[in-house]
Amino acid sequence: MDDRFYMTNRQKLLFMVEELHNRGFGKLRVIPSLSPSGVHWRCSFIDETKEHRCIASNWIYGYEKEKSGEEIKLTTQELADLFVKENFEFIEHCKGENEAYTKWYSSILAQLKKGELPYAFADWEMPKGIWRTSEGNDIKTLPGEEKYYF
Incomplete structure (x- = not known):
């Protein structure tokens, strides 16, 4: 088992957002943070109105491979398909464009090293x-x- 599965799986979650942006959900925003102990990485997704939220780090934790301590082998496209299917009500609020945000978001992904989380x-x-x-x-x-x- 890869000891870095935690970081790898969560980074894959971030790359999944880029795929969702490419599919027309440009109003989807990412808010990554650290738990009070600093041990756990948290990530919420919100729409631009801040009225709709999804705790994405809990969603990825619910995935079977994650629970067994393994790297998730789904591609970012397959993860995006699964996310849309399981979070349809939320993701519908993220339809639309925000070119400034999606370009910036893609640029941050390009800066990350393998397993690095913001x-x-x-x-x-x-x-x-x-x-x-x-x-x-x-x-x-x-x-x-x-x-x-907030």
Whole structure:
């Protein structure tokens, strides 16, 4: 078993969002964070109105391979199919375009190393204008991105 399955599976979740953006769900936003202990990575998905939310890290944890401590072998396209099927009510609120966000989001994915996860905030810090990563890197966010966090 790969000890890094946790990081790999969660990074695959982030790449799944890029696939969803490409399918016309451009109003889907990602809010990654750390648990109070700093041990667990959390990720919520919201629509641009902030009225609809999905705790994506719980969703990926519910996947059978994840529960058994294995890397998820589904492609990002297959994960996107599954996500849409299981979260249809939520994802419908994310239809539409936001070119500035989806371009920025794709650029952050391009900056991540294998298994590296970003976070927007943690209980002990709320960086302004950046997401930090599990590798200690900083990724510049879009102006005003913090308004979507709470």
